[in-house]
Amino acid sequence: MKNSKNLFMRKALVLGLIASTISIQSCKKSFLDVNPAQNTAATQFFKTQDDATKAVNAMYANLHEWNNIAFAPIAVESMGSDDVEKGSTASDATFFNDYHNFTITAGDAQLGGFWKGQYQTINFANQIITNVPGISMDESLKARYVAEAKFIRAYEFFRLVRAFGDVPLRITLPKDASEYNLPRTPKDQVWAQIEKDLTDAAAVLPQSYSAVDIGHVTKGAALTMHAKVAMYLKKWTDVNTYTTAVMGMGYSLYPDYEQMFRTTHKNNQESIFEIQCNLIPNNPPASNSQYSQVQGVRGVTGGGWGFNVPSPELAAAYETGDPRRDATIIFRGETTPEGDKIPATGDNPMYNQKSYVPFAQFVSGFNEGCQQNKIVLRYADVLLMNAEANNELGNSGAALPLLEQVRARARGVNAGVLPKVTTTDQAALRTAIYNERRFEFAMEFERYFDVIRQGRATAVFGSRGWKTGKNEVWPIPQTEIDLSGGALTQNPGY
Incomplete structure (x- = not known):
């Protein structure tokens, strides 16, 4: 079993070496074909269009790095849910039980791993946003690469802010050592930056790509992610606006729910954004995803x-x-x-x-x-977010057909199960939508934070020790507080 490293190498992170995942292979190959063994200092990089492409490839590759896709996300984004248990043998990785029972302390290594993983990817994005504009290259590709980096930065800050609340908002590269350690930024400002990045990204990104670029983020991904952010912020009009736009982009539900998740059906018509994971022949180090x-x-x-x-x-x-x-x-x-x-x-x-x-x-x-692949955004989420927004805006009649689309796909050819939801009572329909989200996205790392944002965590998780005023967020990793020299403070109750 791989051990997550405790020490966050802050100086290397903020200095922003383009390291560990930059491909030195030909740009003609898929952006999945990444050689993780090459390192190039930032001061010697970002000279050509090829450099920009390698940097973007590195950013995407980091999404399936251990701290972004394996133990740390399971701990932080899944293990608090009522839908999961630790698994494995009783004596193995018992720290997962501390997340499930809400007894985790700031010293647990998975907290530091999750923090490190997100900020590493943010650093890749910041390098692109800062350095690619100065490269002499195709202008439309330049704008697209920056927009992709803004989406990825927004996605990673979304994961951080819902997990920890106030977090350091690192959106520029530090000029010197005095800027290495940032204090925590109020979460409202973090959410605002996430929304700005997604607005910027959606204005530039294309709706689709040719086969060689499948897996790069699209306009639909930026709008869907923005809808999810707005849902967490209870900006229901915005949720409705963004999801309505995505509903006109040609996505549809994959007809076979079980087969949608098989490797033979990656990036299908329901997929809006997936973290691309491949078995690259003769290259186990590049085939490094441990999600499955x-x-x-x-x-x-x-x-x-x-x-x-x-x-x-x-x-x-x-x-x-x-x-x-x-x-x-x-x-x-x-x-x-x-x-x-x-x-x-x-x-x-x-x-x-x-x-x-x-x-x-x-x-x-x-x-x-x-x-x-790890599916991050799919069309069923768009339909259910639109249904929830319409219901919260008092338009239950518009919510029902969207909920029915999801239930109809689940129902398949067996018309005797999953009857249509017909209630137009706002509270009853809200419960129906919450239940539908649970079953539609079970085991996809949505349930835990869904219940918290819905205001139901005490009722759903309270029997396992969840406490209002504390467990809305996890503790800030103690390793980060120590490394910051006191710039970072701990969340209440920890």
């Missing part, structure tokens, strides 16, 4: 470590006959739709089917499931 591996079925070749497993509460909560239950949960003893027989005995009764990669795709010497 850490959650895979334990004890079988081609499976994984068995963490972040569905809870009995989630399994029992689905409406009778909802096909999403079997499409989300791998049960011990079942045979998957892809033909993998799951052992009838083992450490865990259930596993996350959305991160599952069929065992036959395992290649010795590579991480299990390293080719599995």
Whole structure:
């Protein structure tokens, strides 16, 4: 099991060396083909269009680095939810239980790992935003690269601000050592910067790309992310505006809910933004995603470590006959739709089917499931955000057809399950939309922060120790407070 590093190398981060993930390969190859072994100092970089492309590739590659996609995000973005349990064996990675039971302290390494992962990616974005405009290159590509970096910066600050509240707003490169350590910025200012970046990005980004650039962020991604931000801020008119725009861009629900998450259907018509993860032949270091591996079925070749497993509460909560239950949960003893027989005995009764990669795709010497993308934004979220916004704005009649689109896809050909929601009572429809979000996005790292933003955390998580006025955010990593020389302060209650 990989250990997350405790020490955040702040000076290297803020100085902004373009390191560890810049490709020295030809630009004609896919931006997924990244060689993580090359390092180039920023002072010697950003001279040509090729440099700019490599920097953008590095930024995207960092999204599937360990701290961005494996243990730290599971701890911070999933483990507090009622839909999950730690998994694996009882004695392995017991720190996950401290997140689940809200007994975590500021010294836990996963907090520092999550913080480090997001700020590393923000640094890549800041390097692009600062340095690419000065390169003599194709002007439209230059503008697009800067817009992509603004989206990624916004996405990472979104993850930070909902996890920690006030966080340092690093949007420029430091001029000297006096600017290495920033204090925490009030969260309202962080949210405002996120919105500005997304507005800027949406104004420039294209709606689609040719095959070689699939996976780069689009206008639809910027608008969808902005809608999600507005939803957290309860700006319901804005949520409605942004999602309505995306609904006119040609996205649609993938017809088979279970198959949507398989590697053979990456970047389908429902996908708005996915973190691209590939098995690159003869290059295990570049095939470094452990998103699937850490959650895979334990004890079988081609499976994984068995963490972040569905809870009995989630399994029992689905409406009778909802096909999403079997499409989300791998049960011990079942045979998957892809033909993998799951052992009838083992450490865990259930596993996350959305991160599952069929065992036959395992290649010795590579991480299990390293080719599995992490879906960040998809069209079902657009429909349900629009439904929630309309309901909050008092227009339940407009919300119902959007909710029905999602239920109809889940229902499939079996018309006897998942009846239409017909209530126009605002409170009842709000509950129906909340429930739909739970089942539609189960095991996709949405539930925990959804419940908090909905104001229901005490009711839903209180039996496990969640406390109002404290657990809306996680503690600031103690390593960061120490390294800051006192510039950073701790969240109340920790």
